Structures are given as C-alpha cells and as structure tokens.
Amino acid sequence: MRMPWNPQQPESCVPDSLVHSDDAIVVSGMRKSFGDFAAVDGIDFTVKKGEIFGFLGPNGSGKTTTIRMLCGVIEPTGGGARVMGYDICSQAELVRANIGYMSQKFSLFQDLTVDENLKFYAGIYGLSAAKFAERRGYILEMADLRGREKELTGNLSVGWKQRLALGCATIHEPRLIFLDEPTSGVDPTARRHFWELLNELAAGGVTLFVTTHYMDEATHCNRLAFIYRGRIIAAGTPHEIKDELARDTILQVEVADGEGALAALEGEPGIKEAYMQGAMLHVNVGERSAAEADLPSRLGSAGFRVLGTDRVEPTLEDAFVHLVGKQGGRA
Amino acid sequence: MSLRRIWLLIWKEFTQLLRDRSMIPLIFLLPVIQLVMFGYVIGTDVKDLRTAILDLDGTPASHRVVEGFTSSGYFVAVARPVDEAGVRKTLDGNTAQVAIIIPKGFADKVRRGQATKLSVIVDGSDAKTASVAQGYAGSIVANLSSKLYPSPAAKPGVTTPVGVDARVRVLFNPTMRAVNTMVPALLAFILMLSTQNLMSQSIVKERERGTLEQLFVTPIGRAEYLIGKLLPYVAVAIIQILVVFTVGTLWFKVPFSGSVAVLGVGLGLFMITALGQGMLVSLMSRTRYQAQQAGTFLMVPSMMLSGFVFPLSSMPAVLIPLTYLIPLRYILVIVRSNFVKGSGFVALWPQFLAMIIFSIAIFGLGLSRFQKKLND
Numbered sequence: 001m002r003m004p005w006n007p008q009q010p011e012s013c014v015p016d017s018l019v020h021s022d023d024a025i026v027v028s029g030m031r032k033s034f035g036d037f038a039a040v041d042g043i044d045f046t047v048k049k050g051e052i053f054g055f056l057g058p059n060g061s062g063k064t065t066t067i068r069m070l071c072g073v074i075e076p077t078g079g080g081a082r083v084m085g086y087d088i089c090s091q092a093e094l095v096r097a098n099i100g101y102m103s104q105k106f107s108l109f110q111d112l113t114v115d116e117n118l119k120f121y122a123g124i125y126g127l128s129a130a131k132f133a134e135r136r137g138y139i140l141e142m143a144d145l146r147g148r149e150k151e152l153t154g155n156l157s158v159g160w161k162q163r164l165a166l167g168c169a170t171i172h173e174p175r176l177i178f179l180d181e182p183t184s185g186v187d188p189t190a191r192r193h194f195w196e197l198l199n200e201l202a203a204g205g206v207t208l209f210v211t212t213h214y215m216d217e218a219t220h221c222n223r224l225a226f227i228y229r230g231r232i233i234a235a236g237t238p239h240e241i242k243d244e245l246a247r248d249t250i251l252q253v254e255v256a257d258g259e260g261a262l263a264a265l266e267g268e269p270g271i272k273e274a275y276m277q278g279a280m281l282h283v284n285v286g287e288r289s290a291a292e293a294d295l296p297s298r299l300g301s302a303g304f305r306v307l308g309t310d311r312v313e314p315t316l317e318d319a320f321v322h323l324v325g326k327q328g329g330r331a
Numbered sequence: 332m333s334l335r336r337i338w339l340l341i342w343k344e345f346t347q348l349l350r351d352r353s354m355i356p357l358i359f360l361l362p363v364i365q366l367v368m369f370g371y372v373i374g375t376d377v378k379d380l381r382t383a384i385l386d387l388d389g390t391p392a393s394h395r396v397v398e399g400f401t402s403s404g405y406f407v408a409v410a411r412p413v414d415e416a417g418v419r420k421t422l423d424g425n426t427a428q429v430a431i432i433i434p435k436g437f438a439d440k441v442r443r444g445q446a447t448k449l450s451v452i453v454d455g456s457d458a459k460t461a462s463v464a465q466g467y468a469g470s471i472v473a474n475l476s477s478k479l480y481p482s483p484a485a486k487p488g489v490t491t492p493v494g495v496d497a498r499v500r501v502l503f504n505p506t507m508r509a510v511n512t513m514v515p516a517l518l519a520f521i522l523m524l525s526t527q528n529l530m531s532q533s534i535v536k537e538r539e540r541g542t543l544e545q546l547f548v549t550p551i552g553r554a555e556y557l558i559g560k561l562l563p564y565v566a567v568a569i570i571q572i573l574v575v576f577t578v579g580t581l582w583f584k585v586p587f588s589g590s591v592a593v594l595g596v597g598l599g600l601f602m603i604t605a606l607g608q609g610m611l612v613s614l615m616s617r618t619r620y621q622a623q624q625a626g627t628f629l630m631v632p633s634m635m636l637s638g639f640v641f642p643l644s645s646m647p648a649v650l651i652p653l654t655y656l657i658p659l660r661y662i663l664v665i666v667r668s669n670f671v672k673g674s675g676f677v678a679l680w681p682q683f684l685a686m687i688i689f690s691i692a693i694f695g696l697g698l699s700r701f702q703k704k705l706n707d
C-alpha cells in the first residue's frame with residue numbers, strides 16, 4: 001500500500017505572523033550551544049530585503065555561528081529563523097539554494113583554475129550551459145580576471161581571490177548573500193574596490209548580510225547589529241548607534257606613552273571610559289566638562305607629555321566600546 | 332541526490348588529485364616501492380646465513396657435508412671454531428646465526444651404514460631467520476643422506492635446539508620463498524595504507540582551507556559529498572591493488588592459485604574498513620600533519636599484531652587476544668590462503684564473517700561521527 005502523500009506545510013519555529021513579505025531574514029530566539037557553552041544565546045533581529053546589514057562583534061562573539069545557522073549548515077539548539085521565507089530547520093535545502101555565502105577564508109579550490117572553480121560552482125547550482133556562459137563572462141569582467149581563466153586560483157593575489165570568491169558565491173544570482181568577514185587580510189585599496197562591488201549588488205536589490213571587524217566598513221551598512229558573547233547588545237542604523245553617545249564628550253588625546261596614560265586614567269574620577277584607538281587615546285568624560293578641562297594637566301602632572309587634545313564626534317568604535325562597557329566586559 | 336553534483340565532485344577530486352605533484356608518485360610508486368622494500372629487503376628468502384662450522388671428523392665424507400651446506404647459497408662459512416665452546420662464542424657474539432657440528436666418527440658410521448647425528452644449531456632470537464634456516468638445513472640434510480647412504484634403511488638424524496614444525500611451511504611453500512606470502516599480504520597492507528591516508532588527507536585539506544564549509548552552504552547534500560569523496564579513492568585503491576598484483580605475479584613470480592572473486596570480496600570488505608578508518612582519522616585531526624601522524628599511529632599495531640611482519644606463532648601469548656581486534660589479521664589470512672592454497676569462501680568463512688563485522692562497525696562509526704561533526 002502506498003503511503004498517502006501529505007502536502008503538509010513544514011513546521012517552523014518562527015510564526016508566520018512575524019514574517020512579512022519584505023523581510024529577507026527573521027530571527028527569533030535563536031540559540032546554539034556547544035556542550036554547556038552558549039555560542040549564540042537567544043538572538044532576535046530582522047533584515048529587510050535590499051538592505052546591507054552589518055553584523056559586528058569581537059572575536060568569538062558568535063558571528064560565524066549565527067551565519068552557519070542562517071545558511072542551514074548547522075541546526076540551532078533553540079529558536080529559529082526564516083531566510084527568504086524558508087525555515088532554516090525544516091527547509092535547509094531550499095535556504096541553501098536561494099542564498100550565496102562567502103566565508104571568512106574565501107574558500108575557493110586553490111588547486112583548481114579560475115575557470116574550473118566557476119565551472120564547479122555553476123554545476124553545483126544547476127546552471128544551464130547558456131546561463132553559465134553568461135555568468136562566467138560577467139564574473140570574469142567583475143573580478144577583472146579576463147585572460148587569466150587558466151591560472152591556478154592559488155597563484156592569484158588576495159584581492160583577486162576575494163573577488164573570484166564573491167563571483168563563485170553569487171554565480172546563481174542569489175537575492176541574499178552572507179559575507180563572513182569578506183575583507184579580512186585584504187589591503188585598503190582592494191577593500192574599497194570590493195565594497196564598490198557590494199554596493200553595486202545592493203543597488204540591484206540584493207540583500208547583503210556582512211560581518212566585519214572594520215568599523216569604517218560598518219558605515220557602508222544601512223543597519224547594524226552588535227553581537228557580544230552571543231547576545232545582541234545594540235541594533236539600529238549607524239546614526240542611531242552613534243546617538244547612544246550623543247550626550248557624552250569624547251576627547252582624542254595625542255600623548256607620547258599612550259598605554260601608560262591609559263593605565264593611569266583607569267578608574268580615575270570623571271573618566272567614563274578610556275581606550276586606545278589607533279595611536280590615539282580616546283577618553284569618554286561623559287557629560288562632565290570639568291574633567292574635559294583638566295585632563296591635559298592631570299596627565300601632565302602624572303608625567304605624560306600631552307601633544308594635543310581634541311573633542312571629536314563619536315565614531316562607531318567609540319559606541320562599540322561604550323556598549324561593551326555597559327555589558328560589564330571589555331572589547 | 333543529484334548525479335550531476337556527484338559527478339562534479341568526483342571530477343573536482345580527480346582534477347585536484349592529478350594536479351598534486353606529490354600525489355601521482357604516491358599512488359603509483361608507493362605500492363611498487365613498498366613491494367620492493369618488503370619483497371626484497373624483508374621478505375625475500377633468507378640468504379647467506381652466517382654459519383660456524385665445527386668439523387670434528389675431518390674426513391672426505393664430512394667435507395661433503397660441509398660443502399653441501401656452503402654450496403647451497405643459503406649458508407656462508409664465517410667461522411671455523413675448534414671446539415664446542417668456540418661454537419658457543421660465535422653464536423653468543425652474533426658472529427654466526429647458525430652452527431653446524433659434525434661429530435667425530437661420522438665417516439665411520441656412514442661407512443658402516445649406522446645412523447649418525449649431525450647438530451644444526453640455530454640462533455632463535457630472530458624467529459623468522461631461525462625457522463627458515465631450520466627448513467633449509469632439514470632439506471639439505473635429507474638431500475645429503477640420500478647421497479651418502481645408498482640404501483634407504485639408515486639415515487642420520489638431525490637435532491636442532493628448537494622444536495618448530497618445518498613441514499608446514501615446506502608443504503605450502505616448497506621453495507620457502509617468503510615473497511610468496513609477502514606479496515599477497517602487501518595487497519591488503521597497501522590498500523589500507525593508501526586508502527586511509529589519501530582519504531583523510533583530502534578531507535582534512537578541505538577543512539583546513541574552508542572549502543568543506545563552503546560546500547555545505549551549496550545545495551550539495553551530505554550523502555552526495557560522501558559519495559563524491561569516497562568513489563575517487565575507491566578507484567585509486569583498485570588501481571593500486573592492480574599494480575601490486577601485476578608486479579607481484581609478473582616480476583616477483585608469485586604463483587596465484589586462488590580466485591579473483593574470493594580475493595575481490597575480501598579486499599572489498601577490507602577497503603570499506605579502511606575508508607571508515609580514513610574518516611575517523613580525518614575527524615581526529617585538525618591539520619594534514621596531524622592526520623599523517625594519526626594514520627601512522629593506527630598503522631603500527633596493525634603491522635605488528637596482524638602477522639604482517641611477525642608471525643602470529645611467534646607472538647607472546649599475552650598479545651594474542653589483542654590480535655583479534657586487528658582487521659588486517661583476518662584479511663591477511665584470506666589473501667595468503669587464497670593466493671598460496673586457493674582457499675575459498677567455505678574454508679575462510681570465519682575470516683569473512685570477521686571482515687563483514689569490521690567493515691560494518693568501522694565504516695558505520697566513521698559515517699555517523701562524520702555526520703555528527705558536520706552538524707556541529
């Protein structure tokens with residue numbers, strides 16, 4: 001006897017009522033534990049279609065783990081998510097067919113040629129020969145790899161590898177692309193070039209989910225979420241996030257021995273936060289202008305040579321340090 | 332399941348394999364090198380045994396005996412001590428591996444047709460050499476006695492310090508060529524070595540470079556990935572077996588009296604076991620170097636406790652129970668008996684049963700751990 005086929009809607013952890021037609025990603029109470037350790041500890045957020053969504057957080061905060069769940073590679077241990085309308089647990093295959101993913105290591109086959117990599121991914125996504133020819137031409141153009149089709153991928157320099165990886169990850173023209181630290185280890189010129197490509201994709205209506213360490217890249221994003229120790233500690237537009245610090249005063253201090261000065265300021269009255277940003281010392285003096293006025297003399301009398309003090313607009317990095325500080329930890 | 336995706340994975344694997352300069356020699360040369368190494372250096376007939384000769388008789392008849400040994404090519408006279416204490420010294424000092432003592436009055440007894448005693452002392456510290464030397468000495472003495480004694484009535488006895496039965500070997504391997512049992516054993520050994528290593532290396536490489544992660548974000552299913560990964564290495568293993576078989580039978584002239592079906596089924600089951608081991612090794616290792624180490628680590632007990640290098644008969648009793656846990660042990664019995672004696676499924680059913688159990692258990696364990704790892 002044949003089993004009656006039951007066209008049952010797969011069960012989802014995310015109720016339909018939460019999912020709107022213009023949502024690319026809806027995450028609800030999603031968690032992932034490895035043993036006792038919660039790498040992702042119950043997160044909620046929504047990404048709208050067509051957005052560039054920045055997912056920021058320090059090392060080990062759970063960014064990659066979140067992406068792997070959203071791509072249907074690993075199952076959450078609690079909660080769930082809808083990606084392009086598909087449930088990540090019960091419809092993982094549909095999720096995977098409808099997204100592009102570019103990993104932290106831009107995982108091309110180093111021992112295959114440029115063309116072989118393209119051929120492989122085109123075949124995996126089931127592109128027809130005609131479609132492949134069209135996409136191949138487009139990607140070679142986009143990645144600036146015309147004439148180097150027969151070269152081994154391993155011999156390309158990082159910038160080209162990265163663009164080829166983007167090409168392979170998008171060969172099937174997905175409407176949503178996950179990029180996990182796509183610019184790590186790439187020089188600033190190549191980074192700028194890469195972001196131009198991403199902006200082009202976004203202009204074409206593709207949703208981008210990008211994780212990054214670089215705060216300057218976060219300004220390319222329409223919306224941001226900060227993840228810290230598996231929890232989302234802030235979300236909003238870059239502007240909204242900087243507004244967290246709107247009432248605080250940030251001083252940028254140029255001082256000869258930054259690390260020493262930092263240690264001296266730690267826990268001093270009137271100093272809300274102090275940290276290095278590049279070669280500069282950043283000091284958040286809160287709303288107290290008194291501290292602002294006497295900071296140079298305080299440092300001077302402690303034996304530090306202050307070369308200059310400026311009041312600066314809070315950057316995303318300032319906001320980030322502040323947010324992490326509020327959580328009782330350090331970035 | 333999509334055939335197109337599986338085919339692409341296989342194509343990709345072979346392209347990578349063929350492009351890796353270190354891979355091709357590994358696939359084709361490694362079996363030949365090992366065959367030559369084990370076949371010639373370890374496995375060939377024990378030759379040129381260092382021999383001490385004490386001829387207390389000093390007659391033409393006793394000279395014939397000495398010549399019978401030295402002209403055989405197996406024994407080389409390296410010392411001529413003058414008394415039994417001297418013989419003892421050469422053996423203790425490792426100057427000689429074998430000593431032959433011809434007693435006084437040997438020629439007289441032969442002439443009178445009486446039984447004579449000839450002592451052949453073999454250094455038993457090298458079990459393998461000892462048993463081979465014993466076999467040679469036995470057949471040389473038998474040959475001599477038929478020449479020295481025209482009538483079959485009386486024969487000299489041979490005394491040897493160890494009491495191993497040499498007839499077993501002589502029966503199935505009359506030329507006593509160790510290579511005849513070494514080549515079939517190498518079929519199984521090389522199969523295990525390369526299947527396990529190539530497979531684990533390739534998986535670990537894929538993980539190291541992050542391509543594994545990438546593949547699982549595409550529509551490739553786990554089963555498709557595994558099939559695409561296993562099939563190329565099955566093909567490689569079959570090629571290697573054919574290389575060893577061809578070189579073994581044509582170059583080393585090892586007679587094959589078995590059946591391809593028995594050999595094929597046995598090696599097939601063993602290959603499944605080896606693929607399972609490859610998966611397990613790849614799960615235990617983060618880097619290719621670690622995988623190499625883990626593979627070698629697994630290989631050592633297999634070599635030592637399976638009867639591949641040391642005969643099971645000379646294994647200390649406490650180790651015997653351990654040998655039952657080594658899959659190589661069973662396949663060695665299968666390939667050797669099939670090669671040399673032509674034994675079939677009926678005679679070898681306990682070994683086949685063990686191979687089936689091992690292949691299901693190890694491959695199943697590898698598969699389930701692999702699946703689990705991918706889910707984390």
Ligand SMILES: Nc1ncnc2c1ncn2[C@@H]1O[C@H](COP(=O)(O)OP(=O)(O)OP(=O)(O)O)[C@@H](O)[C@H]1O
Pocket residue numbers: 034039057058059060061062063064065066104707
């Ligand atoms: N398979 C796993 N088993 C155990 N722990 C894991 C596993 N994967 C990740 N973790 C742990 O979970 C935490 C979050 O890891 P994750 O890779 O998501 O961080 P991340 O934000 O991507 O960091 P990075 O910026 O370094 O890439 C880390 O502490 C990591 O050690």
Ligand SMILES: [Mg+2]
Pocket residue numbers: 063064065104180
């Ligand atoms: Mg990461």
